[in-house]
Amino acid sequence: MSREQLLDIILNVYDARKEAREYFEFFLNPDSDALLEKYCAMIQKEVMRAKRGNRAKFRISVIKGLIKNFQGFDPGPEYVLRLISFAFLQVMHYSRILYYSNTQDNAAATLAYAMLDYADKHLMFDRAVTDIDLVLSDERYSSTYLNRIVRKALDERQ
Numbered sequence: 150m151s152r153e154q155l156l157d158i159i160l161n162v163y164d165a166r167k168e169a170r171e172y173f174e175f176f177l178n179p180d181s182d183a184l185l186e187k188y189c190a191m192i193q194k195e196v197m198r199a200k201r202g203n204r205a206k207f208r209i210s211v212i213k214g215l216i217k218n219f220q221g222f223d224p225g226p227e228y229v230l231r232l233i234s235f236a237f238l239q240v241m242h243y244s245r246i247l248y249y250s251n252t253q254d255n256a257a258a259t260l261a262y263a264m265l266d267y268a269d270k271h272l273m274f275d276r277a278v279t280d281i282d283l284v285l286s287d288e289r290y291s292s293t294y295l296n297r298i299v300r301k302a303l304d305e306r307q
Contacts, residue, residue: 172222181224183269189235196239205247209256212236216263226271234262234280241284241291241299249295257295258302 162169177305181274192215214235220229237260244257261281268277284290285300 166252168218175222179224181228183227184219184222184224188215188232191215192236193239195232196236196243197223199247203247205243205249205253207240207243207253207256207270209253212240214258216237223259226267226273230268230271230273230277233260233267234277236260237264237281238290240273240303241295244295254295254298255302257291257299261303262300262306 163173166169183290190248192212196205196212198206200206216229216232238258240253240257240260244254250254260282262276265274267275281303284294288296291299
């Protein structure tokens with residue numbers, strides 16, 4: 150493939166796909182803090198989704214997808230851990246305001262597992278444990294019910 154053909158393909162992809170445009174812009178001007186801020190806002194928006202009567206509508210699959218998309222930019226393990234930690238904190242925090250289904254309750258434990266697994270792979274396990282303990286030890290961060298569910302899930306996993 151010639152250089153002109155390759156350049157033409159890159160420009161077509163840039164124009165056609167929003168995801169490719171975001172990736173190229175990040176690649177040319179990497180700003181991990183701005184990218185983290187953007188993805189934190191998207192996660193918070195997803196967690197805040199609710200029906201009438203304050204029933205939560207967030208989907209853990211969307212949150213996991215956002216985390217995976219963020220990882221695709223390769224911002225560095227510390228930023229990925231911060232995003233997972235933020236997602237966990239948001240799910241726990243909004244449990245004080247919104248009513249969660251059993252699936253959504255389990256999502257909090259899933260995020261805690263993901264946080265610990267990711268941190269362990271990237272030698273930041275102590276930081277993840279500290280973040281989880283901070284959330285679980287302070288009643289302002291989560292409902293008592295969800296707090297118990299996550300503690301029980303983490304205890305069973307050990």
